[in-house]
Amino acid sequence: MKVACKLAFVAAIFLLAAGCATSGPKFTEISSTMDALPSDTGRIYIYRSAVVGMAIQPEVRLNGEVVGRAVPMGFFYLDEKPGNYELETTTEVTRKLSLTLEQGQKRYVRLNISLGFLVGHVYPELVDDDVAQREIKDCRYLGR
């Protein structure tokens, strides 16, 4: 009976985890078919490569406007005019990243998670292209 209970518990955990799993095609599966970058814009890729804190999925804002959600193992991208931008996420605190974007430029922002008091904190970080291109490979496209 005890073993059956344990098995049921493990199965329930798996089902729960499966329910939370990110859907959508992997970056590597769609990178060749992604929209070409419009000539007067730059592109910001936003991704979260860690599964820690799966339940914490705050909105991501660009210059105050909601542009997506911080979904574990997920990514999305934004084509924006050249200029100055501020990306932010809010859980029990707001964390911000300020960055510039130039015409034709591609920037990569990783959404990290750190310990919080009641809820983990999600904070955006600008990442070197070569590091980001390795990390984003297995992330799944969340759409726009």
Place this chain on the structure above:
Amino acid sequence: MKALKHLLTAISLLALLNSCAFDVINVKQVPTQLEVVQPPRNSFSLQREVRLSLPAGYSRLLKKGTKWDFIGTTSYGDVYRTNDQILTVEASNIHEAYIVVSSGMLVGFYLPVERSFSPIEPQGLPMKEIIDN
């Protein structure tokens, strides 16, 4: 009654901790104006890596061999940026940053979005000037 008191104490404590535990620590910065000057200064590359300690306790590494291009000058020094690595300064929030160099010393950062200067303890830079032909 006792249980209610305990509950109220716990809630008050949580509220207190929650309000003070995550005070925002700001990157120290002062507004500054970036001026484009002609002719521009030469670019340089770093002959070895340089580790920088940021005032808020974070550190940053300027990689060996990175090329730094002059983009303008401020009253604090000349501003250089690189396409070879990401450079940011960090406290509670993160800001993209360029380096500010004065008399061969790195004296701080120029934050292009905030248009401000963020000082650090001056540090020597192993610069190798790149002469354009």
